[in-house]
Amino acid sequence: MNTYTFSRKNIIIAICVVCITPLMVLTAIKISSFLEKAREAEIMQQIRNSNTRTKCRALYQSADPGERRAGVEYFVGGRQYNKEQIISPDFSIDRDAFIYEVLYDSKKPQNSWVNFDKPLMTNRDSIRTGATIETVTDSTITFSYEFLSDTLYCTKALPKGKTVKKGDIYAIEYEFNHPKQVNLELE
Incomplete structure (x- = not known):
């Protein structure tokens, strides 16, 4: 054995x-x-080197708390492209109202990046006013502004290197028909 x-x-x-x-x-x-x-x-x-842009329409946002994503569609040369991109946990879109700028590679339009921090205005009924910074974290800011007789709140990504303080006032612009679609001007 x-x-x-x-x-x-x-x-x-x-x-x-x-x-x-x-x-x-x-x-x-x-x-x-x-x-x-x-x-x-x-x-x-x-994409940056190509510097080509168009508008895209938000279609959906995922509800997954781990990694939230938003989907958009855009057209280049009559052809439709769809893009899914990671978004901030505090970000919210209205798929029927929001139009955004998309930067894409002119040679490969399917390679793109959507600027969700700056929605584009779709009509001339925009309102310009001031917003007060309410809270600041390392990556986001929340601000308030008046619309009709209501106080509205919005959270946006804080650009890297930008310093803001609670109580600071910055200009905002939004469409009357879509008061939660806000462009915050931190410059």
């Missing part, structure tokens, strides 16, 4: 296989993630 005995060499090999295999898998995942981010950065640079 042949019995297998564990030698020191076999134990070391088994430990190496058990420890190294997960490390190799994790390394492959990290490298894949890094390459994906590098590709996304390259696409964004191509």
